Amino acid sequence: MSSLVMPGSAAELASAPARRPTEWKSNAMQKRIRKRYAAERRFRLLGLGAVLLSVLFLAFLLITMIGNGARGFTQTEIRLPIDFPKSTLIIDQNALKGFDAEQALAGADIEGATAAAAEAAFGAAGAEYLSDGAWLAVRDRIAEDPSILNSNADIWVPAATGIDLAAKGDADPESEAAHAKLEQAGAVKTGFNFAFLRNADSTDPTLVGIWGALKGSLLTMLVTLALAFPIGVLSALYLEEYAPRNRWTDLIEVSINNLAAVPSIIFGLLGLAVFLNFMHLPRSAPIVGGLTLALMTMPVIVIAGRNAIKSVPPSIRDAALGVGASQVQVVFHHVLPLALPGILTGTIIGMARALGETAPLLMIGMRAFISSPPGGLVEPATVLPVQIFLWSDEVSRGFVEKTSAAIIVLLVFLLAMNGLAIYLRNKFEQRW
Amino acid sequence: MTDTAILDDIATGQNDKPGALKMTARNVNVFYGAKQAINNVSIDVSMDNVTAFIGPSGCGKSTFLRTLNRMNDTVASARVEGVITLDGEDIYSSGMDVVQLRARVGMVFQKPNPFPKSIYENVAYGPRIHGLASGKVEMDQIVEKSLRRAGLWEEVKDRLGESGTALSGGQQQRLCIARAIAVDPEVILMDEPCSALDPIATAKIEELIHELRGRYAIVIVTHNMQQAARVSQRTAFFHLGTLVEYGDTSEIFTNPREARTKDYITGRYG
Numbered sequence: 001m002s003s004l005v006m007p008g009s010a011a012e013l014a015s016a017p018a019r020r021p022t023e024w025k026s027n028a029m030q031k032r033i034r035k036r037y038a039a040e041r042r043f044r045l046l047g048l049g050a051v052l053l054s055v056l057f058l059a060f061l062l063i064t065m066i067g068n069g070a071r072g073f074t075q076t077e078i079r080l081p082i083d084f085p086k087s088t089l090i091i092d093q094n095a096l097k098g099f100d101a102e103q104a105l106a107g108a109d110i111e112g113a114t115a116a117a118a119e120a121a122f123g124a125a126g127a128e129y130l131s132d133g134a135w136l137a138v139r140d141r142i143a144e145d146p147s148i149l150n151s152n153a154d155i156w157v158p159a160a161t162g163i164d165l166a167a168k169g170d171a172d173p174e175s176e177a178a179h180a181k182l183e184q185a186g187a188v189k190t191g192f193n194f195a196f197l198r199n200a201d202s203t204d205p206t207l208v209g210i211w212g213a214l215k216g217s218l219l220t221m222l223v224t225l226a227l228a229f230p231i232g233v234l235s236a237l238y239l240e241e242y243a244p245r246n247r248w249t250d251l252i253e254v255s256i257n258n259l260a261a262v263p264s265i266i267f268g269l270l271g272l273a274v275f276l277n278f279m280h281l282p283r284s285a286p287i288v289g290g291l292t293l294a295l296m297t298m299p300v301i302v303i304a305g306r307n308a309i310k311s312v313p314p315s316i317r318d319a320a321l322g323v324g325a326s327q328v329q330v331v332f333h334h335v336l337p338l339a340l341p342g343i344l345t346g347t348i349i350g351m352a353r354a355l356g357e358t359a360p361l362l363m364i365g366m367r368a369f370i371s372s373p374p375g376g377l378v379e380p381a382t383v384l385p386v387q388i389f390l391w392s393d394e395v396s397r398g399f400v401e402k403t404s405a406a407i408i409v410l411l412v413f414l415l416a417m418n419g420l421a422i423y424l425r426n427k428f429e430q431r432w
Numbered sequence: 433m434t435d436t437a438i439l440d441d442i443a444t445g446q447n448d449k450p451g452a453l454k455m456t457a458r459n460v461n462v463f464y465g466a467k468q469a470i471n472n473v474s475i476d477v478s479m480d481n482v483t484a485f486i487g488p489s490g491c492g493k494s495t496f497l498r499t500l501n502r503m504n505d506t507v508a509s510a511r512v513e514g515v516i517t518l519d520g521e522d523i524y525s526s527g528m529d530v531v532q533l534r535a536r537v538g539m540v541f542q543k544p545n546p547f548p549k550s551i552y553e554n555v556a557y558g559p560r561i562h563g564l565a566s567g568k569v570e571m572d573q574i575v576e577k578s579l580r581r582a583g584l585w586e587e588v589k590d591r592l593g594e595s596g597t598a599l600s601g602g603q604q605q606r607l608c609i610a611r612a613i614a615v616d617p618e619v620i621l622m623d624e625p626c627s628a629l630d631p632i633a634t635a636k637i638e639e640l641i642h643e644l645r646g647r648y649a650i651v652i653v654t655h656n657m658q659q660a661a662r663v664s665q666r667t668a669f670f671h672l673g674t675l676v677e678y679g680d681t682s683e684i685f686t687n688p689r690e691a692r693t694k695d696y697i698t699g700r701y702g
Contacts, residue, residue: 245508315545319608321503323558323615324535333557334547 002384022414042429065404065411072405075193075206076159076167078129078182082117082138083152089113096146105143110266111135114157122182129178131158158206159188161398168401200373201387205398208236208391210409212373216286216366216381217355217413219374223290224297224354229347231294232301233336236343239302240309263280267296268363276364283365284380292360297350304346308339348421352414358385384410454479454619454649455500455537460514462495462504469495473514473675475668477619479647484664485653488696491670493653494542497621499676500651501537518619537560538612543623544604545598546611551588554607555579558615574614582610583640584669602633609640620644622652626659638663652678657697661685669693669700 023029088109095104114135118126134157135352141313144147159167162175162183167190171179182188199209235256271292275281281288312335320330361367367386373383381388384406391403462470467558470492477483477500481654485493495504502523504510520581523533535558546554555575565571575592579585584606593694596607605625612620622641626634641650641663654660660667661681668678669690677684677693688694 078641315541315543316547317506318503318539318541319545319547319611320557321506322501322534322539322541323561323611324531324533325557325561327532329561333561338548 003432006402051058065407068401068404069408070405071168072167072403072408073193073196073223073403074190075195076164076190076362078134078154078159078163079154079187079189080114080117080134080138080157081121081152081154082113084149085151087113087116089149091142091146091149093146093149096143100142103338107137110139110142114138114412118287121187125178129160129163129182131160132204133202133207134158136207139291141336156189161205161396163188164190164206165397171186194371196402200371200372201369201382201390203243203369205396205402208399208402210384210387210406212370213382213384213387213406214409214413215373216289216370217288217410218381219377219381220289220293220361221351221355221417222385223287223350223377224293225347227291227294228301228350228354232298232347232350233343235298235302236305236309237331240306241327241335256299256302260297260303262361264296264357265359265363267292268360270295271360271364282378284368284370284382285378286365286374286381286383287377289361289366289381289383290377292364293354296357296360297354300350300353301343301346304349305339305343307348308342310340311342340428343428344421344425344428348418355414356385356410358389361386384413451505451553452479453477454519456515456517457496457500458515458560460496460499460512460516462492462513463511464507465509469500469673471673473670475650475675475678477647477651478666480642481665482645482650482652482663483666483668484660485651485662485668485670486655486657486696487670487676489655490685492673493668493670494623496670497623497653498625499622500619501534501539503534505530517543517575535615537613537615537619537621538617539618540605540608540612540622540625543628544601546599546607548597549593550593551579551596551599551607552592555610557612562615564615565573578610578614579607581613581644582606583636583643600630600633602636605629605633605637606640609644610638613644617648619649619651622650624653624655627655648692669696671696 044165087407089423091104091108095101108115113125114130118130118134120126122129137157138155141153148386158164163179166170166175166179167188179188195207196209198211199207200212202208239249239253243252271288271430276283277290281291316334316338320334327334361383366382367390368380368382369390370380370382388406391406449466453476457473457475458585460470460473461468473496475496481563485497487493499516500523504512510571512524518533518537521528521535533582547660549557552575553598555578556565556571559571559574565574567587576585576589579588587603588594588607596604605628609620609625615686626637629637638659641652644650652660652663664681666679667681667684669676669684669688669692676692677688685697688697694700
């Protein structure tokens with residue numbers, strides 16, 4: 001060591017004047033402590049307030065939705081007595097037993113007979129008490145049991161929106177009066193609306209169902225998952241485990257990050273241009289919706305996947321390489337299983353976003369009025385959020401509660417999806 | 433032993449006989465990008481000796497160890513020059529399969545790194561990917577034999593299904609040694625295997641190294657000079673990327689030729 005005194009060296013420290021002892025009990029020190037405690041309390045209160053506020057919003061949302069939506073799941077029905085032998089209905093009963101049953105039913109004026117029966121039973125305005133689709137209930141009943149054509153039968157048919165709302169205590173005086181009259185006659189009941197879970201869209205709120213949109217959403221999500229998950233995970237694995245670190249990799253990384261932030265409607269435009277105009281895939285079909293949403297979901301899965309893969313400790317890779325595992329074996333035996341819980345979390349987030357997405361699907365024609373559930377991936381369909389959007393736009397008051405009911409169905413779907421993903425995640429975490 | 437003698441050994445294929453050279457390194461340079469980490473190192477590893485690499489932190493001993501089974505390949509910027517042979521075969525030649533090389537030259541790492549799988553799976557993984565067992569019975573035998581050699585069998589035989597990560601640090605490290613043994617390597621490289629362990633676990637590992645000696649060529653990197661003196665027969669002293677001195681352990685510790693070696697082992701620096 002040199003003889004020079006270096007700055008900060010032991011010699012210099014020794015020669016410095018002695019420090020005054022710290023006064024831990026002084027006023028300034030006490031004040032500082034009080035201030036620190038106050039800051040601590042303030043921060044805790046702010047945090048608690050933020051949490052309470054979000055809980056309040058959530059509670060408000062749920063209460064409103066369930067309050068409105070619960071009524072959407074019920075439907076008022078009217079008991080309609082029809083005297084078939086005396087009605088104007090002409091149907092050959094033998095035809096109903098054969099293969100031409102549908103044709104025979106289509107040929108008969110069931111609608112007229114239903115209206116006539118309602119007028120006979122409930123007075124001149126009777127036909128207006130019934131839903132526009134009331135005759136469908138009559139038709140189904142005849143198809144089920146043609147022998148009723150020989151007798152006088154009571155058939156429960158859906159009531160018109162006014163009567164339905166009156167039964168739930170929320171209608172204009174005229175409907176209230178009509179409802180009261182029907183109730184006195186014991187010809188009205190409100191029960192669970194199974195048709196809502198079975199039907200697709202309709203112009204009459206008493207006939208609409210969510211099944212069409214739900215099935216459309218299911219098919220669309222299936223396509224999205226089948227494309228976005230493998231492509232996203234493979235991209236993430238390649239970028240993390242194989243890609244050389246160079247300018248091209250950086251470019252791809254930046255592009256993917258930007259892609260995840262692109263507004264969803266732009267993916268809709270892309271889908272329109274590529275899948276419909278260039279590839280000529282069918283309009284409004286779940287396959288196109290799924291493809292478009294897969295474009296949108298993939299970057300989210302890539303980003304989450306890369307983070308999950310990055311968090312797998314390098315020592316595990318070393319260990320596997322050390323016993324002579326090849327790169328692919330390292331990835332598929334060790335890295336991927338360890339990263340899977342994280343990847344699944346990212347996938348849930350991406351899929352949840354895709355499930356709730358409306359804008360890009362409007363661009364590819366999924367906002368069309370589809371009155372029957374899709375039969376496959378290439379048939380016209382709509383999805384839950386678009387259905388909600390369409391119903392919220394309707395003029396008829398009956399659609400208000402149906403909109404809320406559809407929102408509840410969407411939320412339940414979302415919860416079920418998340419529940420499944422969380423179950424899978426926990427399962428994989430237990431195994432490892 | 434002179435270079436010509438080595439070549440004779442290689443030519444006659446007598447590499448596994450006692451005293452035979454298992455691995456040789458000649459004029460090895462390792463670069464990380466532009467920075468040179470290893471400068472012109474030549475070393476022989478023989479079958480019946482434990483070879484210890486000692487030296488201060490950052491002297492390149494771990495880097496050199498990792499060139500012996502090409503673990504440096506995973507570092508994109510690393511570049512190796514010179515010739516390293518295993519049984520006379522250049523391990524950096526294009527004909528050498530790196531996966532097979534790593535099975536033949538096993539490695540135990542500084543921090544115990546068992547797979548987050550069962551104890552059984554940890555040991556069975558290597559034999560399985562190399563297809564070394566033809567059935568469950570044979571695999572069971574390999575697992576038991578490996579765990580016995582690693583001195584872990586008695587402690588874990590009743591809980592082979594439990595996670596390897598649930599073991600204590602010392603047990604984990606012995607599990608890692610069992611995992612390396614299970615693929616029946618010829619050389620075992622140990623990169624400071626005891627630096628994360630307490631003295632009792634360390635003593636067990638050292639005892640294990642004694643028992644494994646002769647069956648495998650063992651190279652151990654250590655910070656702990658007492659450990660090098662205890663477990664090794666040959667010692668190499670690295671400093672600033674160069675091999676300062678290489679010789680019999682007893683010689684190095686009692687009568688070093690180089691001043692730098694003497695300063696280091698007497699605790700003057702490092």
